[in-house]
Amino acid sequence: MSVGISRRDFLKGAGALMVSFGGVATLETIALGQGPFATHMSHIDPSKLDSWIAVGEDGLVTAYTGKCDFGQGMYTAQTQLVAEELCVALERVRLMQCDTSVTPDQGTTSGSQSTPTNFNDGGLAQSAATAREALLEIASRRFNVPTDQLNVVNGLITAKDGTRVTYGELIRGKHFKLTVNPTAKRIAVREWTVLGKPIPSLDIQELVTGQFEFVHNVRLPGMLHGRVVRPPAVGATLVSIDERSVEDMPGLVKVVVRRNFVGVVAEKQVQAEQAASKLRVNWSKGGGNLPAQRLFYEYMREQPSRDVLAVDSGDVNEKLGAAVWQLRATYQHPYQAHGSIGASCAVADVQDHKATIWSPTQSVYPTRSGVAQLLGLPADNVRVIFVRGSGCYGLNGADTVSYDAALLSQGVRKPVRVQLTRQDEMAWGENYGAACVIDQRAGLDEKGSIMAWDCETWSVSLGGRPGYEHPGNVITGSLVGFEPQTISPQAASQPTGELRNGSNIVPSYVVGCIGGKCGGAGKVRSERVLAHTVKSPFFTGPLRSPLRLQNTFAHECFMDELSAHVKADPVAYRLQHLNETRLMDVVKAAAKGASWEERPSPKSARLRRGVTSGRGIACVAYEGDNGYVALVAEVEVDQASGRVQPKRFVVAQDCGPISNPAGMRNQIEGGVLQGMSRALGEEITWDQNKITSTSWRSYHSLPLGMELPTIESVLINRSETRALGAGETAITVVAAAIANAIFDATGARVRQLPLVPARVKAALEARS
Amino acid sequence: MSTVTLKVNGHIHTVQVDPETPLLYVLGDELALRGPKFGCGLGQCGACTVLMNGDAVRSCITPVSAVNTAEIVTLEGIGTAAKPHAIQQAFIDEEAAQCGFCLSGVILSAKALLDRNPNATERDVRNALSGVLCRCFAHTRMFAAIRRYAKLRHA
Ligand code: FES
Numbered sequence A: 001m002s003v004g005i006s007r008r009d010f011l012k013g014a015g016a017l018m019v020s021f022g023g024v025a026t027l028e029t030i031a032l033g034q035g036p037f038a039t040h041m042s043h044i045d046p047s048k049l050d051s052w053i054a055v056g057e058d059g060l061v062t063a064y065t066g067k068c069d070f071g072q073g074m075y076t077a078q079t080q081l082v083a084e085e086l087c088v089a090l091e092r093v094r095l096m097q098c099d100t101s102v103t104p105d106q107g108t109t110s111g112s113q114s115t116p117t118n119f120n121d122g123g124l125a126q127s128a129a130t131a132r133e134a135l136l137e138i139a140s141r142r143f144n145v146p147t148d149q150l151n152v153v154n155g156l157i158t159a160k161d162g163t164r165v166t167y168g169e170l171i172r173g174k175h176f177k178l179t180v181n182p183t184a185k186r187i188a189v190r191e192w193t194v195l196g197k198p199i200p201s202l203d204i205q206e207l208v209t210g211q212f213e214f215v216h217n218v219r220l221p222g223m224l225h226g227r228v229v230r231p232p233a234v235g236a237t238l239v240s241i242d243e244r245s246v247e248d249m250p251g252l253v254k255v256v257v258r259r260n261f262v263g264v265v266a267e268k269q270v271q272a273e274q275a276a277s278k279l280r281v282n283w284s285k286g287g288g289n290l291p292a293q294r295l296f297y298e299y300m301r302e303q304p305s306r307d308v309l310a311v312d313s314g315d316v317n318e319k320l321g322a323a324v325w326q327l328r329a330t331y332q333h334p335y336q337a338h339g340s341i342g343a344s345c346a347v348a349d350v351q352d353h354k355a356t357i358w359s360p361t362q363s364v365y366p367t368r369s370g371v372a373q374l375l376g377l378p379a380d381n382v383r384v385i386f387v388r389g390s391g392c393y394g395l396n397g398a399d400t401v402s403y404d405a406a407l408l409s410q411g412v413r414k415p416v417r418v419q420l421t422r423q424d425e426m427a428w429g430e431n432y433g434a435a436c437v438i439d440q441r442a443g444l445d446e447k448g449s450i451m452a453w454d455c456e457t458w459s460v461s462l463g464g465r466p467g468y469e470h471p472g473n474v475i476t477g478s479l480v481g482f483e484p485q486t487i488s489p490q491a492a493s494q495p496t497g498e499l500r501n502g503s504n505i506v507p508s509y510v511v512g513c514i515g516g517k518c519g520g521a522g523k524v525r526s527e528r529v530l531a532h533t534v535k536s537p538f539f540t541g542p543l544r545s546p547l548r549l550q551n552t553f554a555h556e557c558f559m560d561e562l563s564a565h566v567k568a569d570p571v572a573y574r575l576q577h578l579n580e581t582r583l584m585d586v587v588k589a590a591a592k593g594a595s596w597e598e599r600p601s602p603k604s605a606r607l608r609r610g611v612t613s614g615r616g617i618a619c620v621a622y623e624g625d626n627g628y629v630a631l632v633a634e635v636e637v638d639q640a641s642g643r644v645q646p647k648r649f650v651v652a653q654d655c656g657p658i659s660n661p662a663g664m665r666n667q668i669e670g671g672v673l674q675g676m677s678r679a680l681g682e683e684i685t686w687d688q689n690k691i692t693s694t695s696w697r698s699y700h701s702l703p704l705g706m707e708l709p710t711i712e713s714v715l716i717n718r719s720e721t722r723a724l725g726a727g728e729t730a731i732t733v734v735a736a737a738i739a740n741a742i743f744d745a746t747g748a749r750v751r752q753l754p755l756v757p758a759r760v761k762a763a764l765e766a767r768s
Numbered sequence B: 001m002s003t004v005t006l007k008v009n010g011h012i013h014t015v016q017v018d019p020e021t022p023l024l025y026v027l028g029d030e031l032a033l034r035g036p037k038f039g040c041g042l043g044q045c046g047a048c049t050v051l052m053n054g055d056a057v058r059s060c061i062t063p064v065s066a067v068n069t070a071e072i073v074t075l076e077g078i079g080t081a082a083k084p085h086a087i088q089q090a091f092i093d094e095e096a097a098q099c100g101f102c103l104s105g106v107i108l109s110a111k112a113l114l115d116r117n118p119n120a121t122e123r124d125v126r127n128a129l130s131g132v133l134c135r136c137f138a139h140t141r142m143f144a145a146i147r148r149y150a151k152l153r154h155a
């Protein structure tokens, strides 16, 4: 399909009949909920109904969404949403996802924001509701009956006297100029027939039979194959290339160089691979300066930093000084990888004045903008079509490989498919989840209650999502000379406005007061949270539950240490300091589900050798108010080896009204096990010059053959509230719950992730 | 380049390729098959798994020249969306996938084991899957699906 195609042509080409909504530009604008990420004007005006919904003469509904599915179930849930609001059967809805020529700009699919964005009062939901109301309105005029006396089921409108008309018949041949009506009435949750049901993922048949088209399967006529050649060390720059080193390589089409970007294009994949490994490239000695991994957490503290005070009651030091007990602890979280199962891949077709990219990106419009800047084309001449890649949990190599493909295709003016190697993906493809070091201090009064909490964190940042303006935020963009965003050192100022806890930097147990307004989930009044961000030597980005997981690990482990210090039951002690009922409810529900035995940790009758077991809890109000979760972990610890084996997880979760319980359970189970793998073994490693965790031998993911813990989910369905995100909640608390369970079992506290046997063993040996 | 003849999913194909080409690339690029995927190219993840005379092999590290007369079956070769194989049906029934990219490794490794040894124990299954990764961590459902298929084989 060519670039610059109109949506009308697209619809015709796709076999759907003319859309009869829309047509005339309107000045009326409405606030469409587009999530927290900035979006730019696209030629698809989100205020117009036909930007979102088309009803064909055959009654088939086509819906357009800027939130795409990469395995988290958004395709199915959004199809349910449209079917529900338009009162048509699920099979009658076709969802078009993320294509800059046909879908509205909804920024990036991320941060568990898709459900809130498209399911609350904007986007897709409101458009479908507008369309339903409009159709009823037309029918009411045709039958001369008020709309409330019309009934609609499966796209068929029936009046009391039995007269009926289908959607298709109603709109046939007519045009309506409609804008999305922000007050169109939504279907009440109690009347849902499609939403809220455990609908199996709509693509599962194609997936299990190998027929689903991933971006890796995109093949174009005349398509060539590309491989990239990345620098051998962080910071190395290109000096020269010896093209003679590959001159006899069969099938080689071209060596493409742009500043520090090097790649090869060949007729076949294997030829591209051979040429990439044969190509002699002279790189400057840029490396040699990486901070030693062993000392990295200390290194972070010494760097110039950008500081933010999230809360500061001003009296923390005084209260800590007056406390009966003062406790402190430091927690450390490593860099971790997305490690998507498929190394990233994209296909680009760049011609003289236009480009089309088939990309697994989570952000088609921002990627369009980045590619346009890389290629020197106007954004309007670039079309980015989302085609699903393998599961992505933030910012894997999807954006970078889209740039790679664009550059290589521009070099040869032919369609090029680029497949990163596993090593490329792990060392020069993705933006890692950030390393963090977190200091906690708390003061307890004579009854053992927390009277002051002081938290100081250091995390790292370099690059991130490119957005519309910063292609240098991912590796390929920076190789061709765009600067990555990084921090500029700045001292903290006193917090103003409302509490923002999007990164869960503020523990759940403090009041979170700024200027008299308290947005925290807890009761501790004396509070200070100071965050430092320092420049990262490696590219970083949002990895599933970015910083929320790191911070929650520190908060929830520390809370456990405090309750152990005063010999309180960890559940009761949490409840005692919480104020937010939704968070308290999930804590109670998880404890109940796990038949939690009320007692302090560590358990009293514990063996000092052999295999011992314990339980731990952790909870969080995800992003402060975007989902509530508590998890009880039961683990076994082999004290001889330090090996930790989780046996059972009980998760209680409240994410508002549940769109699809099957999908939510699937997300919880996946999140919990992914969290377990990350907690137990995952860590990016490096030497003086470069990343060394570049394969599954050096970056340790738990395989399918691992011993599986049981996972029980307790879903709290709050149909009266707003929809919240569910993709990142459960994973946020896993590491803390496991570490707390290890402590319960053994009395040994491990404050650094991952909880590898050697580290656990060392903590066991350090027990008094 | 040389001429290689392969039997894949019941059909004979003749292709012109460098004999060193990994079987995976031949299946994807020359035969346009979608089942086997590039995950690591190192034999470490399973995403490229195919059946070769009934054994699960990693097509990313198998040169096409090593195939000879062996019969290759890919994920799409055992069943279709309209008529899935019993093990695929078990995955559908258990909704055992998130992104689904890893499924060739999971389904074909389990199938190869259970078809050969219907009495395989849970431990055998775990062993067979010890080199297979699913980064979405849909493990729980996948195991439920495999158990379902194991029961069928056993019965
Ligand atoms: S792609 Fe073959 S084992 Fe990973």
Ligand code: FES
Binding pocket: A071, A341, A390, A391, B097, B098, B099, B100, B101, B102, B103, B133, B134, B135, B136, B137, B138
């Ligand atoms: S379902 Fe995504 S890797 Fe397995």
